[in-house]
Amino acid sequence: MFRWFGSSFWRAMLGLAAALALLAGAPAAYAQKAKAYNAKDCYECHEAIQEFHEKSQHKSVGCDSCHSGLEAHRKAGKGRPVTNNDPASCGNCHKNQFRTMYTMNTEKAAHKEKAVAAGGALDKALAPHGFTREHNEPRSHAFALYDQLVVDRAFGGRFVNKEGRAGLTRMGGNFRIWDVLKDEFPGEPHKAFKPGTAAAANPxxxxxxxxxxxxxxxxxxxxxxxxxxxxxxxxxxxxxxxxxxxxxxxxxxxxxxxxxxxxxxxxxxxxxxxxxxxxxxxxxxxxxxxxxxxxxxxxxxxxxxxxxxxxxxxxxxxxxxxxxxxxxxxxxxxxxxxxxxxxxxxxxxxxxxxxxxxxxxxxDFKHAVTGATLWKGQHPDVEVFYNSVHQKQGADCATCHMPKAKDPKTGKQYTSHWQTSPRHYVKDACLGCHKSWTEKQALYSIDSLKNKWVGKMRKAEFWLTRLIDKYEAAQNMGVEPAVLAEARTKHSEAHIHWEFWSAANGGHFHNPQQFEESINKGMTISQAGIKLLDDAMAKRRAQGSASAAPAPAAAAAGPAAMVPVAAPAAK
Missing domain, CATH: 1.10.1130.10 (Flavocytochrome C3; Chain A)
Structure with a gap:
């Protein structure tokens, strides 16, 4: 006679079976873990690796920790071992570093266009560059590869998330991109597949x-x-x-x-x-x-x-x-x-x-309106930090973005790999040096510097786009080519002093003094270009008025010409 047991019974039985299987396999698994591949066998051919490995902190880590297929490779002297580049393999030992590296900062959402803050000026300033298709602010490092494949400017809309928009709910983590992405146009060449996209990516x-x-x-x-x-x-x-x-x-x-x-x-x-x-x-x-x-x-x-x-x-x-x-x-x-x-x-x-x-x-490219040779920056964050107050005091990127932390269980110190804004760890990043500050004061300082940056960037964009508009008007009016060439040169120079700070991350904090000097210099150059074109157009209008006016009557010869002419009546 059969008796049906409840679901709790079967869950218990399944758990017991799993435990027994784990115990049965434990000796073999332990032996496999304990047996490190003898690196000396590899040194025979890989002498350069011996120099790195033999006396290092990793000297007890066997080659098979990161490479598979070694037995066949060594015996034949041919073939190629498989190298595991997955950061999770490092995370087996460096758990805190791995965990923090792939922790997500939810304040940095996906698809946050830089053009929105610029009020459309960015698209005019960069036309017709591919970055006008989609130019986003960065988010967590976990998405560095993923975001490059799905951004509208890179692969023309080829790659999409298998879950559609629901894929945006992924909260960071170390993941394989082909577990979450699919190619909607397999076998097709690299090109723009969808309107509003570009195929600008390269290896x-x-x-x-x-x-x-x-x-x-x-x-x-x-x-x-x-x-x-x-x-x-x-x-x-x-x-x-x-x-x-x-x-x-x-x-x-x-x-x-x-x-x-x-x-x-x-x-x-x-x-x-x-x-x-x-x-x-x-x-x-x-x-x-x-x-x-x-x-x-x-x-x-x-x-x-x-x-x-x-x-x-x-x-x-x-x-x-x-x-x-x-x-x-x-x-x-x-x-x-x-x-x-x-x-x-x-x-x-x-x-x-x-x-x-x-x-x-x-x-890089020629501007769509002026034809000026322009530079499209990537993200000159390190260049901005060099020669800053913080850099001269001995700080580097890790000081603020990778502070030391303590494992709550072991009490051991490790370096955080979260690498996000120091706003999230002001106590560790700022107050160690600024000992008289409170966290609120530090955040207030950061926000105030950002406010200055935002205001200056919007002003620079006004003058830069004004220069572009003036150029178009001057060209349509038929201003001399030499003047237009000089205006293009000024456009190129002014553009650099805006684009450098548009492309950089955190320029307001990394080097606020250099930012203000540079952005003001760029605005001055834009204004000089505008004046150059305004003067040329005024001259052109004057020439047009002169050529359109009726020819004056020929002056009479002799004494009659000396007779004064009455002034026109005042209106």
């Missing part, structure tokens, strides 16, 4: 979001037969080989656990013979040692650091870098992704960036 710009491709990418993204991906790769195929946002190995060497950088454009900038970057002028900056790697027939490079220096490590992404095609402003010739200038880091201040690109002979 270089994706290298700021993920390092999943690092082992298949030659130095500078140069096309090499042995390298799977390059600057010239089809980006819609390239992204299918990525999954994770901002891998740990951007800043931490997996073999030595030491600080490093991997962005090749930055490494090239730091090794330029001119020694002209902001880092070169920083006597307190970390020292670097460039290492050439690559076991697959092509060169890769990384740079190890003498110590953690967040200015350099954050400069892998939070920096102005060129990652797109353009043109030579001198010849007008197009510059394609086959040219290394499409993977270039200036690492210069707002006052030097314009001349740098002139010397490089690279222009």
């Amino acid at each position: 270089v710009c994706m290298s700021c979001k993920t390092s999943d491709h690092i082992l298949d990418w030659a130095y500078m993204g140069d096309p090499k037969p042995e390298a799977k991906w390059s600057r010239l790769s089809k980006v819609n195929e390239f992204v299918k080989d990525t999954n994770h946002a901002l891998n740990c190995n951007f800043c931490h060497d997996p073999h030595s656990a030491g600080p490093r950088i991997i962005r090749d454009g930055l490494i090239q900038a730091l090794s330029r013979p001119e020694k002209d970057t902001l880092w070169h002028k920083d006597p307190k900056g970390a020292k670097i040692e460039i290492k050439e790697l690559g076991e697959r027939g092509f060169t890769r490079k990384i740079a190890t650091l003498s110590r953690y220096d967040a200015k350099l490590q954050c400069a892998q992404c939070h920096v102005e870098y060129n990652c797109n095609p353009g043109f030579d402003p001198v010849t007008g010739q197009a510059i394609g992704m086959d040219d290394q200038r499409t993977n270039h880091f200036p690492l210069k201040s707002v006052n030097d960036i314009g001349q740098h690109y002139k010397d490089l002979r690279f222009g």
Whole structure:
């Protein structure tokens, strides 16, 4: 006779079965975890890795912790082990760092357009650049890769969330993008599929979001037969080989656990013979040692650091870098992704960036109305911070964005990797130095600086767009080409002193003094351009009036000509 038990009974039985299975497998699982792969077997061929690994904090971490397929690879000397770039593999040991890295800041919502705050001025200032399709403020690092695939300017509307708009409810976390995204146009080339979108993405710009491709990418993204991906790769195929946002190995060497950088454009900038970057002028900056790697027939490079220096490590992404095609402003010739200038880091201040690109002979785009050669900045946050009051006092990005925290269970100290606004940890980020302040005072100071920035930005946009409108009017009136050329030059210069601060994050706080000097300089240049065009149009109108007026009567000869003419009656 059967007796049906309640659901609580079956839940208990299932739990017991799971526990027994876990116990039965425990010895094998424990043995597998305890047995670390003998790294000395790998050192025989990978001598460069031995230098990193043998005496490092990770010396007890076996190669099989991050690589699989080692047995077959070692025996045959061929084949390719699989490398696990998932940050979760680091999170197995570095739990607090991993947890905070992918914690979401819900105050930074998705799709917050910069153009909204600018009241439409941004679209006029950047026309016809792809950023006019959608130019959002950044949100949590967990979405760095995801957001680049779904933004309207990058892939033309190709990729969408499998859950539709409901996908916006995802609260951060480390996730694989192809678990949540789908390609609505598989097999189609890279292009704009939907109205209001653009297809402006390329493999270089994706290298700021993920390092999943690092082992298949030659130095500078140069096309090499042995390298799977390059600057010239089809980006819609390239992204299918990525999954994770901002891998740990951007800043931490997996073999030595030491600080490093991997962005090749930055490494090239730091090794330029001119020694002209902001880092070169920083006597307190970390020292670097460039290492050439690559076991697959092509060169890769990384740079190890003498110590953690967040200015350099954050400069892998939070920096102005060129990652797109353009043109030579001198010849007008197009510059394609086959040219290394499409993977270039200036690492210069707002006052030097314009001349740098002139010397490089690279222009981003020509303005839709004036035809001026304009620069589209990325996010020159590190450049802004250099030479600021905080930087001169010894602070760096981590001081405010990655403060030390304590594990509530163990009491051990760790570095928070949340990397969001210091508003969320004012006590740790601000009050350690400003000891006489309260948290309320610190927040009041931050908000006041932001207010100043907002006001100045709106004023700069007024004068910049006014210059564009004046140019159009002057051109329609037939003002001399030489005057229009001079106005275009002023447009290019004024644009830099607005765009630098429009593209930067937190410029109001990172370097408020430099911001005010630069934004005021840009407004002055815009106003000078407006006056130039106003004067030229006034002259043109005067010339038109003179040519339209009836010709004066010929003067009579002889004494009669000396007879005075009565003045017209007053009206």
